[in-house]
Amino acid sequence: xxxxxxxxxxxxxxxxxxxxxxxxxxxxxxxxxxxxxxxxxxxxxxxxxxxxxxxxxxxxxxxxxxxxxxxxxxxxxxxxxxxxxxxxxxxxxxxxxxxxxxxxxxxxxxxxxxxxxxxxxxxxxxxxxxxxxxxxxxxxxxxxxxxxxxxxxxxxxxxxxxxxxxxxxxxxxxxxxxxxxxxxxxxxxxxxxxxxxxxxxxxxxxxxxxxxxxxxxxxxxxxxxxxxxxxxxxxxxxxxxxxxxxxxxxxxxxxxxxxxxxxxxxxxxxxxxxxxxxxxxxxxxxxxxxxxxxxxxxxxxxxxxxxxxxxxxxxxxxxxxxxxxxxxxxxxxxx
Amino acid sequence: xxxxxxxxxxxxxxxxxxxxxxxxxxxxxxxxxxxxxxxxxxxxxxxxxxxxxxxxxxxxxxxxxxxxxxxxxxxxxxxxxxxxxxxxxxxxxxxxxxxxxxxxxxxxxxxxxxxxxxxxxxxxxxxxxxxxxxxxxxxxxxxxxxxxxxxxxxxxxxxxxxxxxxxxxxxxxxxxxxxxxxxxxxxxxxxxxxxxxxxxxxxxxxxxxxxxxxxxxxxxxxxxxxxxxxxxxxxxxxxxxxxxxxxxxxxxxxxxxxxxxxxxxxxxxxxxxxxxxxxxxxxxxxxxxxxxxxxxxxxxx
Numbered sequence: 001x002x003x004x005x006x007x008x009x010x011x012x013x014x015x016x017x018x019x020x021x022x023x024x025x026x027x028x029x030x031x032x033x034x035x036x037x038x039x040x041x042x043x044x045x046x047x048x049x050x051x052x053x054x055x056x057x058x059x060x061x062x063x064x065x066x067x068x069x070x071x072x073x074x075x076x077x078x079x080x081x082x083x084x085x086x087x088x089x090x091x092x093x094x095x096x097x098x099x100x101x102x103x104x105x106x107x108x109x110x111x112x113x114x115x116x117x118x119x120x121x122x123x124x125x126x127x128x129x130x131x132x133x134x135x136x137x138x139x140x141x142x143x144x145x146x147x148x149x150x151x152x153x154x155x156x157x158x159x160x161x162x163x164x165x166x167x168x169x170x171x172x173x174x175x176x177x178x179x180x181x182x183x184x185x186x187x188x189x190x191x192x193x194x195x196x197x198x199x200x201x202x203x204x205x206x207x208x209x210x211x212x213x214x215x216x217x218x219x220x221x222x223x224x225x226x227x228x229x230x231x232x233x234x235x236x237x238x239x240x241x242x243x244x245x246x247x248x249x250x251x252x253x254x255x256x257x258x259x260x261x262x263x264x265x266x267x268x269x270x271x272x273x274x275x276x277x278x279x280x281x282x283x284x285x286x287x288x289x290x291x292x293x294x295x296x297x298x299x300x301x302x303x304x305x306x307x308x309x310x311x312x313x314x315x316x317x318x319x320x321x322x323x324x325x326x327x328x329x330x331x332x333x334x335x
Numbered sequence: 336x337x338x339x340x341x342x343x344x345x346x347x348x349x350x351x352x353x354x355x356x357x358x359x360x361x362x363x364x365x366x367x368x369x370x371x372x373x374x375x376x377x378x379x380x381x382x383x384x385x386x387x388x389x390x391x392x393x394x395x396x397x398x399x400x401x402x403x404x405x406x407x408x409x410x411x412x413x414x415x416x417x418x419x420x421x422x423x424x425x426x427x428x429x430x431x432x433x434x435x436x437x438x439x440x441x442x443x444x445x446x447x448x449x450x451x452x453x454x455x456x457x458x459x460x461x462x463x464x465x466x467x468x469x470x471x472x473x474x475x476x477x478x479x480x481x482x483x484x485x486x487x488x489x490x491x492x493x494x495x496x497x498x499x500x501x502x503x504x505x506x507x508x509x510x511x512x513x514x515x516x517x518x519x520x521x522x523x524x525x526x527x528x529x530x531x532x533x534x535x536x537x538x539x540x541x542x543x544x545x546x547x548x549x550x551x552x553x554x555x556x557x558x559x560x561x562x563x564x565x566x567x568x569x570x571x572x573x574x575x576x577x578x579x580x581x582x583x584x585x586x587x588x589x590x591x592x593x594x595x596x597x598x599x600x601x602x603x604x605x606x607x608x609x610x611x612x613x614x615x616x617x618x619x620x621x622x623x624x625x626x627x628x629x630x631x632x633x634x635x636x
Binding site for chain 1: 455461524525526528530532533534536537539543544547567
């Protein structure tokens with residue numbers, strides 16, 4: 001069904017950011033490959049490098065950031081691409097949806113103008129054509145009364161509606177790759193499902209590839225074909241979503257899974273947490289970044305940076321102790 | 336429509352409002368309802384119309400000296416009396432408004448034309464470009480304005496052009512700083528990231544996203560700077576560095592009045608009041624404009 005030549009190929013991506021605490025490697029050797037029509041989830045807690053990875057793909061990192069490795073879109077190398085060439089790409093072939101719909105729209109422009117903008121920019125549509133196309137798009141993303149509301153300002157919409165508008169903006173030029181960075185985190189639960197369903201429908205309808213970033217395992221489980229768990233700037237576990245949820249192999253993924261809230265748990269059950277805190281990116285240990293919080297860490301975990309171990313076909317775990325972790329592998333295929 | 340609408344926020348509902356908001360109509364309605372804008376507008380307009388009126392008509396010739404009629408009290412023929420050279424005060428005030436406005440408009444214009452683009456470039460480019468531009472601004476700013484006015488007067492001779500130039504140069508770093516500061520905060524906003532993600536370059540983002548969002552700040556600043564420029568012009572004329580006789584200006588009138596302060600204090604009160612009205616009017620106007628230009632402050636949803 002899906003064309004198997006990769007749309008985007010990331011090879012050993014490193015991103016060094018200049019923080020107030022000195023240089024920090026926010027992304028350390030991330031590789032991924034995504035075919036057309038394929039969906040990939042990036043999951044991990046705050047500061048694990050998932051958003052930085054996304055911004056690196058979009059070429060939107062601050063100018064002081066040092067990016068090495070390779071990012072290829074349809075075979076075209078993007079690392080080191082001139083800003084003007086990147087501008088041609090962004091919003092046209094790759095698009096992004098942001099976390100905060102409240103701030104992702106310019107308060108001074110009407111929503112119609114903001115949705116029409118990429119069409120005029122990239123497709124050379126006239127103002128009138130772009131406006132009509134924007135109305136059609138707003139209608140498609142489920143904005144009620146789109147033809148009338150096209151001239152309204154962002155503050156006249158609710159959070160869910162605004163996220164629909166940003167989705168319309170991102171999809172205006174029919175990009176090949178959509179990066180959704182926590183698109184529903186700022187929305188309430190009932191709207192969350194609607195927005196994710198909308199994104200899933202649009203992705204399927206247009207045959208786009210999608211990278212969905214979330215800290216919510218449930219969101220990832222239901223919306224993507226493949227997933228990568230990130231921790232400390234590296235991918236610690238990678239594989240098909242179903243296979244991963246059948247048995248998470250990395251101690252961190254397992255901890256993340258145990259820490260999720262559940263319905264029907266006996267009263268008084270406390271959520272399990274992962275002990276310790278996320279290490280500062282500026283002083284990551286030389287060994288496994290998770291070693292200090294890991295129950296089964298050994299001495300070598302602190303000194304040796306683990307390589308990915310293939311535990312099943314297409315399922316890799318970056319852990320030195322897969323022999324132990326895989327025996328207490330946990331997980332359940334979500335219904 | 337009743338004068339005041341209840342300030343009740345509509346509950347956030349998915350339904351479209353019953354009446355689609357017409358941007359232009361709403362703007363003018365809000366404009367007329369805004370008290371401080373209207374008060375400021377009336378005051379500013381009266382100063383401007385005084386200046387315009389002086390170009391075609393004054394009750395008496397403003398330049399005509401008539402020593403026989405000096406220092407007379409307000410009467411039917413001289414509404415506010417005459418000064419120590421027998422010139423009609425009303426006529427002098429009207430013509431003086433012209434000098435003040437000309438100096439204010441041109442000086443603030445110089446400040447905006449140079450300061451705003453420099454500030455925008457500094458915010459968009461960051462790095463060494465920003466450093467160089469801002470340090471140059473600091474240098475200009477650190478140089479005392481009065482001193483540069485005196486130096487300019489020494490080189491070019493005192494006069495209106497000198498005072499305009501001196502005040503204008505001093506406006507540049509003020510606009511530069513406020514532009515760069517507020518532009519930087521816009522650059523950090525997520526919608527700019529979203530705009531970049533949709534493929535816009537720095538120039539387009541500056542024009543389409545940064546500038547409209549800082550426009551209200553700049554307008555308010557411009558009206559305040561306009562008021563300050565009028566004050567500065569008055570100060571320079573008072574010191575004899577600005578408008579030269581016989582050209583009347585409010586500052587010169589104050590200067591002339593100071594030697595007669597005990598004999599006829601009203602000579603100082605009238606130009607002082609004129610300056611106060613102009614400054615107050617512009618400040619109120621700026622305040623009102625800030626509220627009106629910002630769609631977020633609109634009550635209608």
